Amino acid sequence: MALTPEQAAEIDRLRTETHATLRPTVPALEDLLFHPLPALDHGFVRVVDYMGDDGAIVQAARVSYGRGTKRVSEDRGLINYLIRHRHTTPFEMCEIKFHVKLPIFVARQWIRHRTANVNEYSARYSILDNEFYLPAPEHLAAQSDTNRQGRGAVLEGDEAQRVLDLLREDATRNYGHYLEMLNEGAEGKPADPARSGLARELARMNLTLNLYTQWYWKIDLHNLMHFVSLRADAHAQYEIRAYADVLLHVLERWVPITASACREHIVGGTRLSATGLKVVRRLIKGERVSQADSGLQPREWRELAALLGIDPA
């Protein structure tokens, strides 16, 4: 996450320019506006702009002329009610805009959330920086034995070292060849006058998926909570979870009442199937239930047992 001195200076300068506005304003979020919040080894999340606050949700839900209710406790009650009953539209009335720096393979997962706006740094137009992601040793995990889509134990010793060496060497070499193929020198002159240089839109295909890209990303609060509930989840890949955790931190600064309801009902909540609910009702009555008479498949049974903190056997 090394900003250049010029980039740091631009951010510092912007943070000195205070404006007067009639719009709802969140001081706790203003405090971290523009600052890069680190994620992974070279990535960051910067809050660039925002619209609305907890009160704006109440205001929209009531279609009111003024701001919200008179008391914070009323706002809290209404926001909890809206989230519990899946009245999602008032949360769409708040919006936030980020500048994110992230590895390309993370960007490819991230972009699958379609209800957001994106402007990515163009490698057709510009040259990408030489920054790529290398996992920290504690995240260099083996394939899981039980989950075809997950990680197992952390690699150790020679194998870990060999993996890191390969990742570093390949990314470095491929980036070097990228520059060589581009053949761009100082002041728009070719580096080697004997060569034309390959078009940027072609040369980029030699780069590796751990190279960092960056984009502006804007999303409404409802869809941000949905993103976070999927990507801060234990089933998400660690590398995108690292960003989702930063987004959760921002959420808490921005709309603390909503963030609390989100932790309670969305990120921290769970779903029960119709059969799972029947099992829970029987357990509460003191009945003994086994997988065989639960009506659940073995895998669902184990997941439910883990959720309820009971012995699956």
Add this chain to the structure above:
Amino acid sequence: MALTPEQAAEIDRLRTETHATLRPTVPALEDLLFHPLPALDHGFVRVVDYMGDDGAIVQAARVSYGRGTKRVSEDRGLINYLIRHRHTTPFEMCEIKFHVKLPIFVARQWIRHRTANVNEYSARYSILDNEFYLPAPEHLAAQSDTNRQGRGAVLEGDEAQRVLDLLREDATRNYGHYLEMLNEGAEGKPADPARSGLARELARMNLTLNLYTQWYWKIDLHNLMHFVSLRADAHAQYEIRAYADVLLHVLERWVPITASACREHIVGGTRLSATGLKVVRRLIKGERVSQADSGLQPREWRELAALLGIDPA
């Protein structure tokens, strides 16, 4: 557009609360924030919040750390370039939120624009006000003879009077029966203690389509320009055009450079078909072109002739 004294007071109070922010701020838009801008006989558009300005479009297009370019002329050039080449995503990085009061039949056209966020005043939950739209005499038009979807000459004399009487009497009577069926008196007591009162979600079905409803509506700048280009168009129904004109006025206050490019390329621009372009090229060379040898159907030919200011004969 009669605000109640309470509503006017709430707006006045909000306009006294100035906050400090680091976010991009548009003084010309702050000036009209919260004020109702009239549309039709009882409707309005209020700007409730906004995110971004002309500079924010440039900032997103460049994925930059600072604000935009150094000079307004550079911003103008880039914004024009983006619009001309249909690079629409940077315009999605600005967002605006309105409170709109509008007749139900207008709301039904408006809602067809799906890329926006809406919170409508709930007639399941609350009682609607007794306000309905009556066309001004100069908008009381006959069906067009030539366009199955348009208006012709203005009605006059007895026919005009009869239409206005019917519209007023039917809307008034139906609203009166709506209140009667609801049977809601003061302080949550029934008006007539002998009756239960019909559920609000049912009673509303007796209302007419010219009754006013209201909603919060939030949209990004790209989709706002698309909305305006379709609804400020001469083919749009007058009643929604009245609102699109207000939105255009807001657009000019908010993002003057973009609004200018929008007038030049989107609202004021036009499309030529492949065959239409061939006709134009021939005309510029000084050739005479008739419908018969234009390759265009009669209707397309007449439309093109009108566009180019030539004699279709």
Add this chain to the structure above:
Amino acid sequence: MALTPEQAAEIDRLRTETHATLRPTVPALEDLLFHPLPALDHGFVRVVDYMGDDGAIVQAARVSYGRGTKRVSEDRGLINYLIRHRHTTPFEMCEIKFHVKLPIFVARQWIRHRTANVNEYSARYSILDNEFYLPAPEHLAAQSDTNRQGRGAVLEGDEAQRVLDLLREDATRNYGHYLEMLNEGAEGKPADPARSGLARELARMNLTLNLYTQWYWKIDLHNLMHFVSLRADAHAQYEIRAYADVLLHVLERWVPITASACREHIVGGTRLSATGLKVVRRLIKGERVSQADSGLQPREWRELAALLGIDPA
């Protein structure tokens, strides 16, 4: 749901035209293709076209060259897994298209689901039919005392009769005035030659919200399940629930494995909050829990008690 003889004949004719296709085909859905399935007093849902079946979900999830897995039990297992883990994109790979006739006030709720395609019958262009919704006596409910958004007991006796009379008379009168203002006679001639006739786009504003409209509506399977989970819910207004129930019936014919998983996990499932889950764990351990020590607000506590079938006191 009175089809004209011409409409019935068109449907009959279409049902005689069998084509050969290599596409996945669902005989149980072909059986009801084009037929109007009744909803409310004059409404219907007709399946007009569909794409995909249960196997197509598996095929997309596997990005396979062939059709799906070899065995139905494998398909069932994968589909359940996908739904339980919110892998929603494979369900977006099936699509269905309906022709729906519905009251305008129902259409206004329905249209809030934005992730669908709609073509509505145009009252700017055409004249609407004289059909409006009147609740059956058993659905003529009073406002709920406890839920500001719900229904209470059914109205009876004189009050019920008076409500039905008002609804019928007002809708009938307003429709009559609509025709009078239009002044359209046979063969494009005015009914009264002395009058011009009001434009259709204006005359429609005199109609009541219980008048029937119709549209083509196309949606993917994921969003159809979401629609049904919200609108077949006990909190939804009865009049839209009547349609959601028909959609559920179609779902079962079309994709029986997915419909079963949908009943188990989406329509029939439930959500537990983080605190709700803690309460459940304590109850299963045999602890006594009261609202006071549950960490839940009174309303949430009552809802949880009802869900679990325990005494809230």
Add this chain to the structure above:
Amino acid sequence: MALTPEQAAEIDRLRTETHATLRPTVPALEDLLFHPLPALDHGFVRVVDYMGDDGAIVQAARVSYGRGTKRVSEDRGLINYLIRHRHTTPFEMCEIKFHVKLPIFVARQWIRHRTANVNEYSARYSILDNEFYLPAPEHLAAQSDTNRQGRGAVLEGDEAQRVLDLLREDATRNYGHYLEMLNEGAEGKPADPARSGLARELARMNLTLNLYTQWYWKIDLHNLMHFVSLRADAHAQYEIRAYADVLLHVLERWVPITASACREHIVGGTRLSATGLKVVRRLIKGERVSQADSGLQPREWRELAALLGIDPA
């Protein structure tokens, strides 16, 4: 585009299974159903399913009970009218589903079209094949001198050879290291029993952006035309244009009337700005117009001159 014998056999088998259906069916599209249509060196587009035909657009526009109009010429007239007047919703009533194999850097451009459904082959779950894109010699272009986002002359001689060698060697080496890090042998055993093997979701980060991925992609006809109009355009990168050209070919087989209108009005048409239109009107009147008195910026002037086939000087 080398299918394995198993993949080819699956496709052949599917093409023998004919079903009876009442749905609209397009024989010309059935002919190419499931067959891979080649794009670039190893990519393809396969039509997997479709919904609707030209008649279905007319049917939806009319919200009709039967199929469309009686005569093809009427359908053609209506479809042209709808496209010319931007009535886009009837085109959303047709849907098509593809299986596409494409380089990752192309997939990253493609996915920016959000109004579509995607299921991508998961490199968290499975191992990617060793297939990567190498440009044919005639597409190995230098960076454009005049357009920061385009290509110039084709590279030749040693420079071309060096570029191809680098691309091939780097992609091959990185893929080899990918397999080495995975350490997966036959029958779920490790290749080297002394090593654990890196998780698939991590190992993939070593791959280059020219590696092929594949996905199922489903889109409605309106959005497909929008995609094609942007990506078959001369400003689009050649590698995605190669796919857009295949999609255009499919479009012509599927909905020939619409495809013709699309070529005339969308792909082949153009836009004129308000000022550009004034210039055209003056030129048609026989006036001489220069950039200086055109009201256009030099770049816009040159673009307009090229469009109209006049001398910009």
